[in-house]
Every structure is written in structure tokens, then in C-alpha cells.
Amino acid sequence: MKRWLPSLLIAMAVAGASMMTLAAPEDDRVAFENYFLTKFPDTPKSDFVNGIYSIDPISRDQWLDLEEFPPYELALESGETLFETPFANGKTYGDCFDNGGIGVRQNYPYFDTERGEVVTLELAINECRTANDEKPLKWKSGPIAAISAYMAFTSRGQTINVVIPDDSRALAAYEEGKKFYYTKRGQLNFSCSDCHIGGSGGYIRTEKLSPSIGHVSHFPVYRLKWGAIGTLHRRFSGCNQQVRAKAFKAQGREYRNLEYFLSYMSNGLEFNGPGVRR
Amino acid sequence: MIMKKLITIIFTAAALTVGGTVSAEQVSVEQFNSAIVEANELRKKSGELDHEWRDTAKLLKSAQAAASEGDLDKAMKLVAEAKFQSEAAINQAEREARLWEGRVVR
Numbered sequence: 522m523k524r525w526l527p528s529l530l531i532a533m534a535v536a537g538a539s540m541m542t543l544a545a546p547e548d549d550r551v552a553f554e555n556y557f558l559t560k561f562p563d564t565p566k567s568d569f570v571n572g573i574y575s576i577d578p579i580s581r582d583q584w585l586d587l588e589e590f591p592p593y594e595l596a597l598e599s600g601e602t603l604f605e606t607p608f609a610n611g612k613t614y615g616d617c618f619d620n621g622g623i624g625v626r627q628n629y630p631y632f633d634t635e636r637g638e639v640v641t642l643e644l645a646i647n648e649c650r651t652a653n654d655e656k657p658l659k660w661k662s663g664p665i666a667a668i669s670a671y672m673a674f675t676s677r678g679q680t681i682n683v684v685i686p687d688d689s690r691a692l693a694a695y696e697e698g699k700k701f702y703y704t705k706r707g708q709l710n711f712s713c714s715d716c717h718i719g720g721s722g723g724y725i726r727t728e729k730l731s732p733s734i735g736h737v738s739h740f741p742v743y744r745l746k747w748g749a750i751g752t753l754h755r756r757f758s759g760c761n762q763q764v765r766a767k768a769f770k771a772q773g774r775e776y777r778n779l780e781y782f783l784s785y786m787s788n789g790l791e792f793n794g795p796g797v798r799r
Numbered sequence: 800m801i802m803k804k805l806i807t808i809i810f811t812a813a814a815l816t817v818g819g820t821v822s823a824e825q826v827s828v829e830q831f832n833s834a835i836v837e838a839n840e841l842r843k844k845s846g847e848l849d850h851e852w853r854d855t856a857k858l859l860k861s862a863q864a865a866a867s868e869g870d871l872d873k874a875m876k877l878v879a880e881a882k883f884q885s886e887a888a889i890n891q892a893e894r895e896a897r898l899w900e901g902r903v904v905r
Contacts, residue, residue: 549903556904703899705891708852708884714902767851775849 698782
């Protein structure tokens with residue numbers, strides 16, 4: 522009894538520490554969600570998928586008017602056409618995805634344990650192309666945003682459910698995304714969290730800052746500022762440049778891990794993309 | 800006596816100012832080349848730390864253009880600004896490595 526008791530205690534401690542480590546992302550998410558529910562008590566949790574419109578009644582009215590004839594409709598149509606148009610070898614995007622690519626937005630981003638990295642929807646779209654001997658598309662706007670928008674549209678109402686598998690590399694990817702989110706960078710010395718946690722609901726110049734929870738749900742978005750539809754990584758890039766930091770490459774490791782973390786923070790909310798934003 | 804000291808101080812200050820101006824005018828191409836290499840190394844280091852600032856590379860590009868046009872004073876000022884940015888970015892990276900976790904919502 523006495524001989525194996527220390528070994529048993531050590532094993533229990535190791536198992537306990539391991540469970541604590543794996544529990545951390547869920548602790549983060551619950552704290553993240555509670556922060557916004559407390560800060561914006563008039564906003565139902567499910568409404569945070571509408572971003573700034575969930576906390577700003579005036580811009581919400583304008584947005585609802587826009588949604589009557591949404592400016593992303595043309596992109597949706599071209600996205601559907603591109604999605605269905607066969608590659609030179611006769612195959613289509615649908616051949617690369619589960620369920621023919623319809624209603625699968627909620628499967629992304631995920632951590633691929635074979636590759637050891639986060640896979641986003643846009644990455645999967647371009648990998649589908651290269652697997653079929655087609656040139657990859659540019660990452661931030663144009664056809665890839667249109668295809669992604671169409672795929673998101675077919676997935677409206679599906680629940681964000683990012684899983685962090687029991688793989689230390691997956692947890693490391695999550696932690697790297699989390700670190701990125703909370704780290705100040707650029708000449709203006711801002712972190713993502715400065716604007717979208719502490720600053721959410723406040724103003725930068727004339728713009729009201731949106732809450733982070735639900736941020737990923739409505740991408741790709743048609744931004745009036747862009748006059749076009751663009752991807753989430755285009756927005757990440759723009760945010761970094763606005764604080765005068767050098768932007769990272771779209772679909773590079775940094776932004777994919779950031780997307781992984783941010784999506785996990787919105788687990789339980791619904792996908793409602795594509796959206797329209799100022 | 801006081802007047803003499805005052806005059807001495809004024810002349811000394813004037814001499815130093817003139818000396819400084821002369822030395823700034825005498826920036827050599829070699830000095831510029833050395834300064835821009837150093838500033839670019841710092842920029843690369845800030846990038847390796849994932850903290851390069853948006854405009855640093857542009858400043859160095861502008862410095863190179865100014866030097867090519869023979870305006871070494873302007874070029875050196877731009878290099879100095881780029882160097883300052885990179886040093887600040889490196890400091891930011893080192894500082895943030897310690898501080899970011901304190902911002903996590905708990």
C-alpha cells in the first residue's frame with residue numbers, strides 16, 4: 522500500500538493538471554461571454570452575432586434597411602456560380618467538402634491533427650483548387666470571398682462549435698491566437714481586446730466599437746467602406762494596419778490561430794454570414 | 800567678470816551649434832549606408848518578434864530614395880525615425896510578452 526501510494530498521488534496530480542489545462546479554453550470562453558452579457562445587459566446572447574448592431578439601436582435601424590436589398594447579394598450569386606462551375610478536370614468544390622459543401626461552414630475552423638495546424642474555410646477552398654490543378658485564389662477578396670459567402674449562406678443557423686482536440690499542438694494554436702488577441706502592437710499600441718473588449722460600445726472618432734463576441738459569425742462581409750465583400754482575414758489585416766502595425770499574411774499561421782481562438786470564444790452562437798457592415 | 804563669463808558661454812554655445820551643423824552637413828555616404836543597414840537589422844528583429852510597425856519599411860525606402868537624390872540630411876533623419884520605431888517595437892514586444900496575460904478576461 523505504502524509503496525504505490527506516492528506513485529498513485531503523482532499520477533493523480535498529473536491527470537489533474539492535464540484536465541485543468543484542457544479546461545482553460547472553456548473557462549476563457551465562459552468569462553468572455555459573461556463579460557459581454559454583463560456589459561450589455563439589454564442584448565440577448567443570440568443577438569451578438571449581429572456585431573455592432575446588437576448594441577447600437579441607431580445603426581441597427583440603418584442596417585435593417587440595408588438588409589432589405591442586401592449589397593452582398595451579387596457576391597452570393599457569383600459565389601454560387603463559381604461554386605457550381607466545374608474545374609478543368611470536371612470536378613467541383615462540392616467534391617472537396619462533406620455534404621457537397623452545402624451547410625458546412627460550421628465545420629471551420631478546425632484543428633487538423635494530422636497536419637498539426639488550423640484549417641479555415643478559405644484555406645480549404647484554395648486547397649480544393651490546388652488539389653484539382655487550379656491556381657489558388659487571392660485570399661482577401663474577390664472570388665474566394667464570394668465562394669465563402671455562398672457557403673456561409675447555406676450554413677445560416679448552424680452553431681459555432683469549435684473543438685480543441687486533445688492534442689498539445691491544438692492547445693498551443695489556441696493559446697497563440699489568444700496571445701495575439703490580447704497583445705498590444707503597432708505604433709498606436711493597441712490590442713484587439715483594447716477596442717473590442719474594454720472599448721466595445723465606446724467610440725473611436727465617429728465609429729462605435731463592436732463587441733468581440735459573435736465577431737466571426739457573419740463573415741465574409743460586404744463592407745460599405747470596401748464597396749465589396751471581403752474575408753475575415755482582410756478585416757484582421759485592416760485592424761492591424763489601423764493601429765499602425767505591419768499586417769500579417771492572410772491565412773498565415775498567426776491569423777488562422779487568431780480565428781481559431783475568436784471562433785472558440787463565440788461557441789454556441791449561430792453563423793449568419795454573409796453580413797453587411799459599414 | 801560676470802559679463803566676461805556670459806560672453807564666453809554665448810560664444811561656446813555658438814561654436815558648438817555651428818560645429819553640430821557642420822557635422823550634420825558632412826554626413827558621408829558611408830555613414831548613411833552603415834546607419835541604414837543597422838536600422839534595417841532592427842526592423843527585421845522587430846518583425847521576427849511579430850511586432851514590426853506599419854510604416855518602418857516605408858521610412859527606410861524613403862531614406863534610400865532621399866540618399867539617391869543626394870539629400871543625405873533628409874535620409875539620415877528618416878533612418879533615425881525608422882530606427883526609433885524599430886527600437887520601440889522591440890521594446891513593445893518584450894513588454895507585451897510579460898503583460899498580455901494580465902488583460903485576459905477572467
